[in-house]
Amino acid sequence: MIKLTVMYPNxxxxxxxxxxxxxxxxxxxxxxxxxxxxxxDINLGLSGASPEQTAPYVVIANLVFTSQEAFQNSFVPMAEKILADLPNFTNTQPVVQISEVV
Structure with a gap:
């Protein structure tokens, strides 16, 4: 399985x-x-390692796909539409990581 993790820096x-x-x-x-x-899943940042620390990311989202190929075949053709929606909810650039789930 492949996980696309999108992290929005705080x-x-x-x-x-x-x-x-x-x-x-x-x-x-x-x-x-x-x-x-x-x-x-969508994870809303609450704090850093202690309650006094600001969360390093305001939101972290994960999308799981069966394979790298399934991700590429679905996401790449729609990337422009997906990225065009970002200014509707944030002024920050996300950090993206694709991982193998073991």
């Missing part, structure tokens, strides 16, 4: 509309990528 200037992300952007991903996504 900073004093970060703007992030969590409601839009949860209710609009995540549905856009489901509509565009469909059954290629076998599971997903």
């Amino acid at each position: 900073s004093p200037n970060t703007q992030f509309d969590k409601d839009y992300y949860i209710n609009q952007h995540s549905n856009l991903l489901k509509d565009l990528l469909g059954e290629a996504i076998i599971s997903s």
Whole structure:
């Protein structure tokens, strides 16, 4: 399995509309990528290692695919539409990592 992890860095200037992300952007991903996504989750940052520390990421999202090929075949053709939606909910650039789930 392959996991696409998208992390949105937190900073004093970060703007992030969590409601839009949860209710609009995540549905856009489901509509565009469909059954290629076998599971997903959204993690809202609360704090760093201690409650006094700011969370390093405002949101971390994971999308799981059966394989690298399934990810490429579904995501790449829709990447432009997906990326065009980012300004609707954030002013920060996400950090992306693709991992093998073992």
